Amino acid sequence: MKRLTEHLIIISFDCLSALDFPIIKELPHFQTILKTGAYIEKVDSIYPSVTYPCHATLVTGNYPNRHGVINNTLLQPGRTSPDWNWFRESIKGTTLYDEVKKANMTTAALLWPITGKADIDYNMPEIFANRPWQNQILVSLMSGTPRYQWELNKKFGHIRKSLSQPELDDFVLESTVDTIMTKKPNLLMVHFTDLDSKRHDHGFSSEEAIAAIHRHNERLGRILEALKESGIYENSTVVLLGDHSALDENKAVSPNVLFKQHQLIQVNPKGKLIDWKAYCKTCDGSAYIYLKNRHDQETYSILKTLLEKWIQEPDSGIESFLTGEQASAKGADGACAFMLEAQRGYYFLEDYEGEYIKEITKEVAHIDKKYTLATHGYSPDKEEYGTIFMAAGKGIQHVTLPHARLVDEGPTFARLLGVSLGDTDGKVIEEILQR
Template sequence: MIVISFDCLSALDFPLIHTLPNFMRVFQKGSFSKNVETIYPSVTYPCHATIVTGNYPNRHGVINNTLLQPGVASPDWNWFRSAIKGTTLYDEACKANLTTAALLWPVTGKAKSIQYNLPEIFPNRPWQNQILVSLMSGTPSYQWELNKRFGSIRNGLNQPELDDFVLESTVHTILTKEPNLLLVHFTDLDTMRHNYGVFSDEATDAIHRHDQRLGRILDALEENGRYEETTIVILGDHSALDENKAVHLNVIFREKNLISIDSKGKITDWKVYCNGCDGSAYIYLKNNNDNQTKQAVKNILDELIADPDNGIERILTGEEAGRKGADSTCAYMVEARLGFYFLESHEGEYIKHVTQKDVWENNKYMLACHGYSPEKQDYSTFFLASGKGILADEEVPFMRLIDIGPTLARLLGVDLGHTDGQVIEKFLNLKDP
């Protein structure tokens, strides 16, 4: 089985990808759903943890891309397998004596059950470098081999070069390692949508590049004679929405003396903190029993939501967030209005109008993002499977991201145990033993 995640592939991309030659090679004998409900918050790391567990974030434990680190300019991400509670698709495959490989699949750092692992991780501190943090978090010999062969293709973390490196590594892995389960994560499309907009020419070009990448992968499977015996899975993790206004709730909290800073502007203490998830945000209390601060925060949020120009569409309690699969330990969760998203900065203006120049000069600014509620209109993602164990020409009108894990587990002949999602039987043709 090869699982190809085209990060930020939207259901709205269906009319285009259904015309592209290599996607069509998969469609010809495949089945699909162009209405896959993502999770909340719909950001990449929780989504990919959901894909391999079949569970919502509050159950698998990866409740955001980043950790809660108030005042840190660049918070650490949930890079490591240890962030996931319970088992995963690759854990169960390994237990079944299947060979596993992963290329830039999120939340796989130091995963002992992945034999060939190049995890998604980046140097986040001045004393770190890319090669060392990767080697320490994945399979050293495998990574050394890939870097020696294809490292010159990369240009840091820039796209499309990074995905071109991942592609060559994927083809090499198929031809030389022949894993039973291969997880691959491509981010070219996600980057172009962030930087230029959902339906920008740059995003369209990225989809065309993905089609060419898919063709190379299919050719590699044919070359080593494994095409007919392989289940090919193509999926997105979330969609995206255009926006151009960044909301900084921590600016308000600082002005209300709920966040303390020193003379250099660094946070020295906090009673409440906004932990951004792009299209949504968690609001955490330092002391969950501080009812006075909790009420003060509620009053602030109620005042802000009264004016649409403040960018807040909905306020959820921690309990309500938990019922949607998000982190129930937050005091509140806020949803952004269309055109807005959340950042964590506690300095500057409350609303920042983002321009293309801002995006080019600072990667925290974007012209499109995700993280929004799955209930947003035109916000579904996409799933396509073909090959061994998959029926041809079936369309599932609706499924959820949580259903992917148990469905793939059934195809591999392994069991994820009790999951939030369920097997989508309509895809499957498992009559043969």
């Protein structure tokens, strides 16, 4: 298969929304892409629309129930900070970077989710120290390319302030520019989270979120300039994308509180979970409900009765629910007993102590980071919840399309680099490619 480009640079602006376009179209570096490139007005995300499943979809062209990354974090009932799907082994089947590497092209990834211990030439995976005894830099070094990361940390580590934004994205930017200048990879995947963080902390349309979009414009400008300085600009394709949108919320719902009241969760006198029959696993705007024993029909029946009752209550926070089979039909994890969708203004937590519904104010969100003012994870069918896609450069024609799906992007990336992801849920977006 013929390659349409020599260098593909995929920039994921986490939480970039279709609703951001009126701002983006006025910013000079985004304008550079839009003037000659392809623009897709609305991209349907996946279910659940959270970052790690989305990024697995971007490199496989498949829905979560097929690529295996069905949530950000693992099902670890009772654990305050569950582990994330950090490692390549979480993804079933092949990926874009696997196929590009097989074709003897060079690959690079900067804070791209689920790339821990992946076979990527220059890899700084997104992973954080999740245990008190772990060191952030060592955890990263051991999960990616040690020398590459060590050199970047030596050059730019002073910019970072742990995981805080915008300093983290500023560090990623300098690392990206350096990688372009020194490595010139055929595939470069970069993940920026500044906008996502500001929306969680301050709300969808907050001043802080708008400022992050403007910072992303400046970051894009630096990347385009680096491509020119390195001499590969004319033979490059630049893709800008969002993985999901977000919605404002001000109430957190904790179904496990009610599960505990109905003896489906047991805790000891100190409040530690010691056993469970059913557990609500959050995906923020949606949630899975799992049975400890998948064949426990008695608990399944109790849950179904409770859910049917709760969705009739206007202030339950639950808009609707799906069976595991129905969830699988939407691409989510069919191993769940049920999947919940939150009402607008609500999202889910895994707490089993305290209030069933917690009112979230700016003060509450500032004090405890588990509370947010905007989030995602909702069904892609929610109104005004689409994300966005732009691309320009070699192999791309100037066109505007009204609609595409997140699953279509991976096969399109593969086509640009002359490789194939095989039989995928998504299809190549032929309309944006030069013939």
